[in-house]
Amino acid sequence: MDFSTFLIQLLNSVQYGFLLFLVASGLTLVFGIMGIINLAHGAFYMFGAYVVWWLVGYTGSLTLSILLGVPLIMVLGYAIERLAIARLYQRDHLYQVLLTYGLILILNECQKIFWGSNFYSVPIPGPLSGSIPLTENQVYPVYRVFISIVCMLLAAGMYLLIQKTRLGMTIRAGASNREMVQALGIDISRVFAIVFSLGAALAGFAGMIGAPISSVYPGMGDQILIISFVVVVIGGIGSIKGAFIGAMLIGLADTFGKVLVPDFASMAVYATMALILLWRPQGLFGQTVH
């Protein structure tokens, strides 16, 4: 591998890492703060992609469709939290796993009923459809660069929200000591509903903004779910910073695994996870389990 190829593969890794972060950040938020193992996270991602495809069919604009679509997914997330998830906070993780697994089945079925089982594609918006030349015969789509920038902004936004705002403070407090926050007169169940719908919206948004490059097809959520869990576990449960670093590491492991050890490409990601967990069982930025 010469140096320019190496740089291009590095670019591929980082770009894939950003995409993963977008999905994994919502998962780690819900997982870490609410203690809910949300297997339906991938289904929200898939729903986001289908919703945006469906809306683009009416509006013709990706931006407008995302602006309309994100609140839709938020409402869906809020409703699911109120109607189902909220009843299981006191229960064991197993109940939550069963519930959210059931939600996958229901959401997949809804997708089939609403939109059928065909695969679709969403056009890249005109101004972003260009490409940047890399070598004499390879170019890089501007839209992929755009996604990376959006992810960076979003990561910064989430950091500010969690660390600097009152809502963020309540969320962090609720995560570490739920009873105490309630005793202080804060309606923690409402906060949790907001967090859950935020998490769903993040997954949905990832599906929407990724739709033009990923295409829209049944089962797309299941694939991304597994890799997102890997990212969350590597980064440390509940840590947004960890999810970011974890996503980048997985992006690197996946891309270079494919190029350098093609026969073990599918294992590269899991080998990386195993190594990191051997070194730090709680993940890179995880709190020690209490």
Added chain:
Amino acid sequence: MKKIPEQGVSRRDLLKGAAAATGLAAVSSVVPYRFAIGAQAPVKVGILLPYSGTYAMLGNSITDAMKMRIAAAGDMLGGRPVEYVAIDSEMSVPKAPQNTSKLVDKDQVDFLVGPVHSGIAAAMAKIVGARKSPIMVVPNAGANGVTGGLCAPNIFRTSFSNWQPAYPGGTVMAKDGHKTCVTIAWKYAAGREMMDAGADAFTKAGGKVIKDIEVPFPDVEFQAYLSEIAALKPDAVFAFFSGGGATKFIKDYAAAGLKSIPLYGPGFLTEGVEAAAGEAAEGIRTTLHYSADLASPGNVVFRGAYEKATGRSANVFAVQGYDAGSLIVQAMAAVKGDTGATADLIKAMEMADFSDSPRGPWKMSKAHNPVQNIYLREVRSGAQKYLSVAAESLEDPATGCKMA
């Protein structure tokens, strides 16, 4: 936490509703038979196809077309009504033996139609071939072994062997003047067999495969591989992906600026993805046993009927399902509905007439795989354009089959 009040609908109400609904369904399904005193028991057709995930579209196309063919015969098989038992294969190879024995042992189906996935096909063929019943009809999965090493009198295929559409593709690529190529496919049975066949033909015609890339199935993150292809600068790329993965591959390939390297492959690469892949699919040349624009009367009639019945355009998977239905209808008519006459039934299936199949005339080989034309197609203005016959009446070598 506040206590959650009881909901308006009690468990008893729900049960009552469910009972009423079942009762209604039972009545409506019983009524038609009340008048047909002495009518024969229905012929059970078990279906094991994917209805969820990346390949759901394939499962639906096959099922709809097969049911359409059987409905055209009055929904009767050899004078007996037909009953379908369908299971979603979920594209899961580990679940294949369990799903197969559910259909074979519990439901006791007379015909077993499926699957889409080559790995599942091998698992099913092992079970069904060893028991010598029921009759298995493969409407897609191309695993060479199903009509090769695992071939059996009660296993038939109405689709293709992985070797069939891929081998002529390698020849075409060399004929177009390309000297070097990179092969890229998902790392599972179908991908491996197709790449081997294509590479074999390409090498025999004087070409050289400079790299063979295997993508973990069903991974769709292709960027790293595309950069690698750009660095290798082959004359052409020979690829196999299918469904949503194919759409993404074709779009990523074009977005990476690789359109200057022509893309070839077995027809599945572009089958049913033309609309979703759009501009990116233009100019891709593939070889397959079907092309949507074939002018044969059988094809025109079939496409019209399928679109009317389902509201969708027919694709190769629908053609395979349609011929699976046709095979069962013809054979059951020949034995007058007597599923017990296994030897006669198998003989009738071997002799079944497919002279007006949508894909053009074909017949069963001794190994029970279609002997069929392979067509060269190119995507032009978002549709498959038939160019020529790449291989006429091509028969799979059926390596390892004792019946061939």
